[in-house]
Amino acid sequence: MTTENIRTYDVIVIGAGPVGENVADRTTAAGLSTVIVESELVGGECSYWACEPSKALLRPVLLRADAVQVPGLDPAVKGPLDAEAVLAHRNRMSADWKDDGQVEWVKSAGIDLLRGHGRLAGEREVSVETPDGDTVRLRARHAVAVCTGSRAALPPLPGIENLRSWTSREATSAQQLPQRLVIVGAGVVGVEMATAWQALGSRVTLLARESGLMPRMEPFAGELVTERLREAGADVRFNVSVVGAERVDGGEGEVRVTLSDGGEIVADEILFATGRAPRSEDIGLDTVGLKPGDWLATDDSLTVTAVPGNWLYGVGDVNRRALFTHQGKYQARIAGSVIAGRARGEQLDVGRWAPHSSTADLEAVPGVVFTDPEVATVGLTVREAERTGRAVEVVDYEIGHLAGAVQYRPDYRGRARILIDRDRQVVVGATFVGPGVGELLYSATVAITGEVPVERLWHAVPAFPTISEVWLRLLETRRDS
Ligand SMILES: Cc1cc2nc3c(=O)[nH]c(=O)nc-3n(C[C@H](O)[C@H](O)[C@H](O)COP(=O)(O)OP(=O)(O)OC[C@H]3O[C@@H](n4cnc5c(N)ncnc54)[C@H](O)[C@@H]3O)c2cc1C
Numbered sequence: 367m368t369t370e371n372i373r374t375y376d377v378i379v380i381g382a383g384p385v386g387e388n389v390a391d392r393t394t395a396a397g398l399s400t401v402i403v404e405s406e407l408v409g410g411e412c413s414y415w416a417c418e419p420s421k422a423l424l425r426p427v428l429l430r431a432d433a434v435q436v437p438g439l440d441p442a443v444k445g446p447l448d449a450e451a452v453l454a455h456r457n458r459m460s461a462d463w464k465d466d467g468q469v470e471w472v473k474s475a476g477i478d479l480l481r482g483h484g485r486l487a488g489e490r491e492v493s494v495e496t497p498d499g500d501t502v503r504l505r506a507r508h509a510v511a512v513c514t515g516s517r518a519a520l521p522p523l524p525g526i527e528n529l530r531s532w533t534s535r536e537a538t539s540a541q542q543l544p545q546r547l548v549i550v551g552a553g554v555v556g557v558e559m560a561t562a563w564q565a566l567g568s569r570v571t572l573l574a575r576e577s578g579l580m581p582r583m584e585p586f587a588g589e590l591v592t593e594r595l596r597e598a599g600a601d602v603r604f605n606v607s608v609v610g611a612e613r614v615d616g617g618e619g620e621v622r623v624t625l626s627d628g629g630e631i632v633a634d635e636i637l638f639a640t641g642r643a644p645r646s647e648d649i650g651l652d653t654v655g656l657k658p659g660d661w662l663a664t665d666d667s668l669t670v671t672a673v674p675g676n677w678l679y680g681v682g683d684v685n686r687r688a689l690f691t692h693q694g695k696y697q698a699r700i701a702g703s704v705i706a707g708r709a710r711g712e713q714l715d716v717g718r719w720a721p722h723s724s725t726a727d728l729e730a731v732p733g734v735v736f737t738d739p740e741v742a743t744v745g746l747t748v749r750e751a752e753r754t755g756r757a758v759e760v761v762d763y764e765i766g767h768l769a770g771a772v773q774y775r776p777d778y779r780g781r782a783r784i785l786i787d788r789d790r791q792v793v794v795g796a797t798f799v800g801p802g803v804g805e806l807l808y809s810a811t812v813a814i815t816g817e818v819p820v821e822r823l824w825h826a827v828p829a830f831p832t833i834s835e836v837w838l839r840l841l842e843t844r845r846d847s
């Protein structure tokens with residue numbers, strides 16, 4: 367082990383997922399020397415075991431679901447999906463789990479890459495254990511940004527370690543189709559993976575411990591997705607959880623799952639889609655007075671305020687503000703400018719919607735669930751408005767009534783809901799459920815972040831016949847109610 371190898375940079379970034387890459391890009395662009403430390407693949411969870419592979423699995427599924435309903439096109443797409451071809455496409459979209467392309471980008475951006483496991487080692491210091499067993503010590507003049515992301519959280523089920531269960535990693539990278547797949551947890555990962563694997567040919571059982579799918583969203587989102595999943599042949603069960611599971615034949619055979627309602631399910635694979643935990647248990651948090659394994663709490667400038675000196679930042683999944691790639695990248699752009707501003711000795715501008723404040727994390731986090739139908743959400747839900755004591759008007763519209771929706775897919779089923787702040791008369795929340803609504807979401811995001819007065823929205827004319835006409839119908843519904 368060599369420890370004399372000390373390198374000094376302006377900024378050290380731990381974790382080269384989408385968020386770490388963007389922090390490093392911004393600080394380098396601001397003229398600060400930056401090193402990024404990565405223990406696995408440059409590109410992070412999103413590129414290899416999350417967004418990219420899952421959407422590569424889902425795109426053929428959703429396109430086919432639309433196409434079989436379009437007259438004239440239906441005979442051409444009636445047969446089953448070619449699962450092997452879809453998996454091969456997914457492999458390509460995950461760059462075959464090689465990061466050469468992203469390493470090339472890091473170099474071209476002028477960022478230094480150090481492969482190895484990074485750990486904080488006191489103020490502004492990071493110790494990196496490299497793959498060949500060396501230890502490299504890094505010192506930061508200005509900032510250390512922790513961007514180590516999250517991993518699947520498993521429930522405390524006795525014997526779970528002997529189950530060879532799937533997490534989101536296996537569910538997005540499996541090379542073979544399980545005949546029977548049981549999915550525990552009906553959040554976003556659970557429903558997307560149920561949609562993908564059922565359509566590829568597995569028999570999926572989806573177990574929700576709540577009374578609906580995706581319980582944090584408007585209830586109609588889960589209801590519409592449940593309808594379609596059941597039509598596709600999936601067994602969707604509510605108010606049930608797993609109390610035991612074991613692999614038979616000395617751990618080599620099928621999985622037998624015992625349910626809280628006394629039932630039993632037999633499957634080839636079991637996926638736990640039961641939420642996320644921060645990757646912070648072994649990153650030296652104790653050396654700066656923080657508790658290993660905790661989420662990294664920050665203020666709106668992404669600074670870890672529990673550590674004095676404004677040098678430590680927590681960006682992306684690891685801070686739990688909003689577990690999405692796009693939102694983490696937004697935080698990264700802000701953290702980058704905060705770090706650069708502080709390095710130049712500038713006064714930060716941290717007011718609401720100001721350049722150094724990630725206000726959108728609190729008011730307008732967009733998300734699209736790529737199921738049939740798609741679910742697109744931004745801002746508040748009714749339950750969240752009630753919980754936080756916000757007075758809102760709620761306006762609903764059945765998207766299937768629109769000419770544009772029927773053109774899109776004759777059997778169109780979907781619903782839109784907007785929430786309008788009663789005092790300020792601006793939109794503060796939107797949920798669209800229906801085929802193709804993902805591309806509609808940015809309009810709502812702009813309405814919320816721009817605080818566009820509802821009266822002005824009458825002048826934002828949606829083209830005919832598009833699904834965007836839902837905005838006009840929502841305004842008319844409100845006027846006529
Ligand atoms: C199945 C699934 C599908 C998803 N789909 C979407 C989607 O469609 N759209 C969307 O916006 N979000 C999606 N997400 C969420 C998205 O993947 C995350 O929000 C995003 O990856 C977070 O980026 P990050 O850079 O913070 O963390 P990560 O992507 O997890 O990257 C963290 C990086 O840090 C590295 N690292 C960790 N510890 C250390 C250490 N000690 N030293 C060195 N390196 C370290 C890791 O190896 C990793 O490369 C999905 C998540 C899952 C699980």
Ligand SMILES: NC(=O)c1ccc[n+]([C@@H]2O[C@H](COP(=O)([O-])OP(=O)(O)OC[C@H]3O[C@@H](n4cnc5c(N)ncnc54)[C@H](O)[C@@H]3O)[C@@H](O)[C@H]2O)c1
Nearest residue numbers: 521551552553554555556575607639640641689690734735
């Ligand atoms: N399309 C996208 O943008 C996309 C796709 C996938 C994931 N993501 C992100 O990843 C995050 C994580 O997704 P997720 O689905 O893993 O988490 P989640 O928190 O959305 O859902 C987890 C679900 O598992 C259930 N659960 C937890 N413990 C359980 C147990 N012991 N038994 C039964 N059920 C249990 C919870 O009640 C919850 O419904 C999401 O919040 C989202 O931000 C985004």
